Amino acid sequence: MRLVLRGITKRFGSVVANDSISLTVEPGEIHCLLGENGAGKSTLMNVLYGLYKADEGEIELDGVVQHFTGPGDAMAAGIGMVHQHFMLIPVFTVAENVMLGNESTGFAGNLDLDAARDRVTEISDRFGFAVRPEAVVEDLPVGVQQRVEIIKALSRDAELLVFDEPTAVLTPQETDELMDIMRQLKEAGKAIVFITHKLREVREVADRITVIRHGKVVGEADPQASNAELASMMVGRPVELVVQKAAPTLGEEAFVVKDLRVVDAAGHTQVDGISFTIRAGEVLAVAGVQGNGQTELTEAIMGLQDDTSGSITLDGIELVGKSVRKVLDSGVGFIPEDRQVDGLVPGFTIAENLMLNRSFRSPFVKNGALRIGALRAFAQQKLTEYDVRARDIDSLAANLSGGNQQKVVVARELSRDLRLLVAAQPTRGVDVGSIEFIHKQVVATRDSGIPVLVVSTELDEVVALADRIMVLYRGQIVGIVPADTPRETLGLMMTGERPTDLKDVAV
Amino acid sequence: MSTAIEQPTPDSGGLAPDTVVTPTRSAGTRKLPIILGVLTIALAIVLLRSGHSGKTRFQLAVDSDFVQLPDIVVPSGPTAWVMVVISLALTGESVRRMLAHLRQPIWIPIAFAIAWMSGFLSWAAADSRILVVSLLGGAVALAVPLVFGALGGVLGERAGVVNIAIEGQLLLGAFAAAIAASTTGSPWAGLIAAAVAGALVALVLGLFAITYFVDQVIVGVVLNVLVLGLTNFLFRQVLTPNADTLNSPDRFQRLPIPILGDIPLIGPILFRQTPLVYLLYIVVVVVAYALYRTRWGLRVRAVGEHPKAADTVGIKVNRTRYRTILLAGAIAGMGGAYYSLVSVSQFNREMTGGAGYIALAAVIFGKWDPIRATLAALLFGFATNLQGVLSAIGSPVPSQFMLMLPYLVTIFAVAGLVGRSRPPAADGVPYRQQ
Amino acid sequence: MSDDDQPTPESEKPDRTPRSDFDVATEPTEPAEVDTAEDASATPEDRSRSVLREIASGDAMAGVLAVFLAVFVGSVMIAATDETVRQTASYITARPSDFFTALWEAISGAYSAMFRGAIFNYILDNPAQQWRPLTETLKFAGPLILGGLGVGLAFRAALFNIGGRGQMLIAGGAAGWIGFQLDLPMVIHLPLAILVGMLFGALWGGIAGLLKARTGAHEVIVTIMLNYVGYYLLFYALTKEWLLKTPGSVNPKSPPMHDTAILPKVLGDTFNLHFGFVLALIAVAVVWWLINRSTLGYRIRAVGENPHAARASGINVGRTYTVVMMIAGALLGLAGVNQVLGTVSSGVSLDLDASIGFDAITVALLGRSRPLGILAAGLLFGAFKAGGFTMQASENISVDLVLVVQSLIVLFLAAPPLVRAIFRLPAQEAK
Secondary structure, three states: OOHHHHEEEEEOEEEEEEEEEEEEEEOEEEEEEEOOOOOHHHHHHHHHOOOHHHHHHHEEOOOOOEOOOHHHHHHHHOOEEEEOOOOOOOEEEEHHHHHHOOEOOOOOHHEEEEHHHHHHHHHHHHHOOOOOOOEHHHHHHHHHHHHHHHHHHHHHOOEEEEEEOOOOOOOOHHHHHHHHHHHHHHHOOOEEEEOOOOHHHHHHOOOOOEEEEEEEEEEEEEOOOOOOHHHHHHHHOOOOOOOOOOOOOOOOOEEEEEEEEEEEEOEEEEEEEEEEEEEEEOOOEOOOOOOOOOOHHHHHHOOOOOEEEEEEEEOOOOOOEEEEEOOHHOOEEEOOOOOOHHHHHOOHHHHHHOOOOOOOOOOOOOOEEOOOHHHHHHHHHHHHHHOOOOOHHHHHHHHOOHHHHHHHHHHHHHOOOOEEEEEOOOOOOOHHHHHHHHHHHHHHHOOOOOOOOOOOOOOOOHHHHEEEEEEEEOEEEEEEOOOOOHHHHHHHHHHOOOOOOOOOOOO | OOOOOOOOOOOOOOOOOOOOOOOOOOHHHHHHHHHHHHHHHHHHHHHHHOOOOOOOEEEEOOOOOOOOOOEEEEEHHHHHHHHHHHHHHHHHHHHHHOOOOOOOOOOHHHHHHHHHHHHHHHHOOOOEEEEHHHHHHHHHHHHHHHHHHHHHHHHHHHOOOOOOOOOHHHHHHHHHHHHHHHHHHHHHHHHHHHHHHHHHHHHHHHHHHOOOOHHHHHHHHHHHHHHHHHHHHHHHHHHHHOOHHHOOOOOOOOOOOOOHHOOOOOHHHHOOHHHHHHHHHHHHHHHHHHHHHEEHHHHHHHHHHHEEEEEEEOOOHHHHHHHHHHHHHHHHHHHHHHHHHHHHOOOOOEEEEEOHHHHHHHHHOOOOOOHHHHHHHHHHHHHHHHHHHHHHOOOOOOOHHHHHHHHHHHHHHHOOOOOOOEEEEEOOOOOOOO | OOOOOOOOHHOOOOOOOOOOOOOOOOOOOOOEEEEOOHHHHHHHHHHHHHHHHHHOOHHHHHHHHHHHHHHHHHHHHHHHHHHHHHHHHHOOOOOOOHHHHHHHHHHHHHHHHHHHHOOOOOHHHHHHHHHHHHHHHHHHHHHHHHHHHHHHHHHHOOOOOOOOOHHHHHHHHHHHHHHHHOOHHHHOOOOOHEEEEHHHHHHHHHHHHHHHHHHHHHHHHHHHHHHHHHHHHHHHHOOOOOOOOOOOOOOOOOOOOHHHHHOOEEEOOOOOEEHHHHHHHHHHHHHHHHHHHEHHHHHHHHHHHHHHHHHHHOOOHHHHHHHHHHHHHHHHHHHHHHHHHEEEEEOOOOOOOOOHHHHHHHHHHHHHOOOOHHHHHHHHHEEEEEEHHHHHHHOOOOHHHHHHHHHHHHHHHHHHHHHHHHOOOEEEEEO
16 A cells, blocks of 8 residues: 655644655555654654644545544554554453454444454464463563564555554564564555654665654665664754763772662562663763663662562661662662653742652751742752753643753752762653763762763663663573673673673672 | 563553553462451451351341241351351461462452351351341342442443543432433433433543543543532422422332242342333343453453554544443433432432442442453442341441442552552543544 | 664654653643744744644633533533423413523522622622622632542642542541530640641541552552541541540430630631631641752652652652652542631541542532642632532522533543534544
8 A cells, every 4th residue: 555645744733743745655665753752753643544634635545545534544544553552452362352343243232252363363473473362461571462563454454554662672583573574564565654763674674764853854864874864864964873981980889789679560570580780970871661660670770669578788777678769768769761750840939849758857947838939949050950941940740842851950960969869761762962961970970989870771872871781681690791792792691681692890 | 671662651640550650569369368267267266256056047038938948047146157167268278378379269358258247147147047139138228329330430430531420320310310201200201311421421531531631530420420419409390399290200029030039038138129120131242241351342452451452553542432431321321210210219318329439439330341340349238238137137237338348448549459450551642643 | 662663852752652642740731842843933923823823722721611611511400390380481482581581580589599609799789798609709718629639649649549538537536526626725635636636637637658568559549448448437536535536425426525725716706707818718728838949849750750769769669659648638628627627617527538538529520620720729629619509598599510521621621622523622632
């Protein structure tokens, strides 16, 4: 199926998300949409899928102009979508999820589950997916859930498949498998749109690349182009792909974790007896695919995990068993992995957010009352210092862009007297300018002699910031390796395999 | 493994336990033995402190039975103690299972409930008799509005709409039923009017909660106040001056079912009731079947669990929600007809007296499942009827404490003492289409 | 949410967590800021137009219209149930003037009766008696304001306290017990009764907070259920002489309060207005300070806006829930005390809450959970109440009409888009 988008424009209020975008996707072709976070790629695909209505422009499939009023129309026209956040119902079985919206029924709307199971098995066998139709989706690993999404699209005879940032949640191995599936689908004559901001993946599978920036098509790129070329096209200026930093000045073994074990609410062991140390003035970066215990590790340090055993000491002081407040008071700065959830109060002003973890004592509190004057002066200063783009300190955090929100969090954490910085996914969903800024701040913190723990699922970020890299897999340490370890080795370690000749670097 | 499935954030009124404050370590299977143990000890203490001598007569038959079952006459004290021993044994079994990390099967609490209740009744009704048929049959009758209301609640919440307005639906249903039945002379017309009235309340709920994204709990509470004010106002201004024409409906009469009604014990309890009760049996079965086995049910559940996922496969989320809550409202409204067409034959101010909230409790106690919610409603109906029976035979338990029971049980239920329940994931979260 | 592929700012993200216009726990959101530079370019002309537009489409206008709409519905109900109106309507084509006269008389009669009952009785001659209705309004407003503060404060922590009734009953019962069982000098007796009442209200409210903190039990369910548990507890207490029962009486009502425990009248004995209203005003000031200036209030708001972030910032969310519910319970308890020791000092009874527990919810909603807003809303609904009784007495229109109008106001206020659609006003800029 041949897809033509002509002059698609989509506005949200006064913001233009898509500005007259035109695009052609041929059958049997993998067409990459490359762009930064917030460039407007997903918006475009949601327009294509009938989730948003375009303000201008038209969608043409095999020469026929389409008027989608909802995803149902798009699906009927042969468009299938594998969403970034899977659109699966956790408590339903695979078969129920696949049949939903497209149910075969018997008498009086009675569900024909057998037919649905057969359909799943048939598609699963055809592409070698190995998915059981009776399995409940929430029990499946992420990679398998993604295949359920693909089966869902294929079961509706989709001819055009859209993959929206599909590799964000996958291991390198699963990513390779997905690439194979995409090639297989291409061989079967499907048209494929692959949305991503990861340069490596683009170069591996793309037949054609369209780069989008600030809601506009900035041009086509050659799949043979170098990373630097693609990146500068994506961002609109040359980008420093490496963070400038000097060799670390190592101090004491300030932060020591021993036999840490974390069990989550469901009773699963998420961190399985890990031990490591970080020296003052050193960045230890944790690599690993999402969901391998990184979240629980950082939360355990902060006292946010209830079932934690083992020992975590900072400058000799035990942190396990302490309340979050005590941990913060002992000088731990925390940039949480999801600022919208754990980092900010969206309905508070910037100033109010800047005192969030200092609501008990000075400098902003006196005798149980707020010292509004002191807070405002502080906020004013940080606004300039951290280059937060906002009208004033009374702007609500909810109204800031992702990058500026993250800067508020970083400003709050770095303006306390720190003895340890824990930064989880410090640049997730942030524009490139803010990424550079935040990376500089992290390095500056390390250079001031503070131990830093960085957790990131982006291997690029890990490599850029780390003095040493710790790879986690299923809650255990696969190895702690030097920052210059080859990517292939790190990728392999992220799947849990430890190269035999590997040596852990001592501190 | 954390999954990549996007979970809707329930910060807009869902009734799920709060994950932020909930301690992650749960007491798990320890709760059941503790509860059983406490209850057993309580009964034993009551017996020790004020033991009764004399005999208790359990009358199983009613006069018109085809086959007359004999009465069971037992000595009060010893029987009560035997039941304490049985309760103790069941508690022990549950403790054993807890220590062996085995699942607690459902028969333990059921057997315990029967044994404990028998012991309690033989103590409370010493030198008196318990009409088992009227105790249980009355419980079924009293549970009718609760079951209707709970089913309405379950349906709405399964589609993602919290329905606090069950009380309002019952009340307006009762009001409409009285007027329609009075003007037409047929209780069936009253029943239809009750369903329409319930659906009307649901429509307003939907307008605010679905179309305008107003917090569903708030709309529900305010709707209850609105219906209360409206019916009180109209009762005083319109119904009272015209009581003969507008507020004197014909009642539903008891309609024994020929063969089923003659089965000893079960027949009089279940099948010598009013047509409204038989309708209830049908509604329960149909709702339970439709929710789990049909396309309609699959879609309703999908919309309540993950509306966006449903939207991406072409299901009209808000349309599905509207349809579901209208049906739910109609079902709850029919429950209201019980008050003005079965219980008494007229409408009175505030005659539902908070039953809608007990129905809501049954929804939660029944873990958002139509069958379990029905059973919970029956349990609450039993508690209410037991209170009536006990105060009639002059039981020593203050009636206020018996009346408190459903509410206390619900508090224990939501506090997780009888197993944590998990509401539909998107319960109470409005869905905004872009 | 973090990697949403939307252009900045994120406030424009269409898939933000759904938030109703009627999010009681938040201040009205500022218009989205696109860029700092953008505003400066707006010409003065644009700005004045946008001000007009803001008035036409803003919340203030919607609020006024909501009240207007609710009163209109109330008028229709009055007219539709009026005997004369219905009679004249049967021959409206023959003599329409009769119908319209009757219509006017029914509606204006009702509302002028409300005015006479709530603000100023122009029929009487004596100025003191003429202004007496206003003092009645203040009397009714007192507990509504207190209750509204209790519900509103809980709203700020994103807790929905439907348990006002139970908290009032328990507090009223406890204060009543002190009020007639003990013999003490007034300087001790009255404050003691008030404090004990507030304490019991705090305990009753605190149960819901504690259960939420410890087990995650939803406060809506728990407070609803506690209403009934409280009711039956008070009922039980009213059957025991060592608690609240009047010896020799079969009615569930306690003996009257001793004089030393009764809230004194503010304006002398000719007016019913007692010090409960003054307590309400003090409570408004205290709660205002608590929410806006104290660290506890800051933490309450943080927990209400985003409990996850609050927890990650070292705020004990569970303890905050418990404390908020205790304060809320104490405020509603004070409303109950106000009834038992002030408005109805003839004895504790099961209807001492006079539906204030539920009215308080509408007061808090109308007042947008802000103390001064609650003060205004409490005065408005107090006036409705005072006027409603006069309307019922003189025009024979059920006072329940007030309940209908009150809940309609809250509903319409909850959905400004609906009100705007009804009046065909321009829609607000997409938020």
